[in-house]
């Protein structure tokens with residue numbers, strides 16, 4: 050069983066424009082269509098059984114319409130697990146998170162570099178409280194592909210969210226903090242949160258970590274708390290699966306990382322279909 054815990058698609062109408070904007074901003078190229086049919090094709094080629102789809106609201110006004118779309122996409126369960134959008138300025142996070150829960154949405158994604166917040170800022174607390182201990186919170190973590198002047202979601206700030214909300218189910222993307230690996234090791238390894246592997250494996254031009262260090266981080270954190278993620282369409286799901294399968298770790302740990310951990314976290318039952 051293979052679950053990609055970090056992928057992005059958009060409604061058909063806006064997908065090509067949204068991806069073109071992100072390609073330009075990051076100087077990267079998408080390797081597939083960021084649409085429902087596009088990711089299904091990619092999943093078939095890569096033997097990925099399910100993808101967790103992450104959406105980001107760049108304004109509070111987008112929150113409800115993104116969540117309505119994600120609820121529609123959830124009709125493809127268990128192949129797609131859509132996580133909801135939320136925004137630090139959204140006026141009634143409790144009510145919208147309750148609505149998400151009723152629609153079957155299993156968590157949210159927050160992206161500090163698009164949404165301008167610090168994870169440990171107290172104005173974020175109502176969101177964390179509303180997520181309670183059942184919904185999953187995915188943070189973009191660390192720097193960006195194109196370095197930003199000031200990183201908002203540092204590993205130490207994530208650690209302080211864990212201190213304040215010990216029951217919150219947290220995933221820190223990009224192995225806990227893209228290009229902040231020293232801080233990841235200092236503040237996050239061994240803590241009760243998940244780290245995903247999205248956009249981490251070295252590719253030409255983005256060699257910010259060695260495969261040996263990726264294994265060291267996984268091992269030190271515990272293979273039971275690592276999620277395979279790709280950042281599709283910015284990474285090729287087939288190549289990313291091969292990256293995990295090619296690691297010099299035992300098969301039991303590969304199975305946890307590739308799918309079993311995500312199935313448990315998101316309560317995905319691939320056998321019920």
Ligand SMILES: [Zn+2]
Nearest residue numbers: 055057247280
């Ligand atoms: Zn991403």
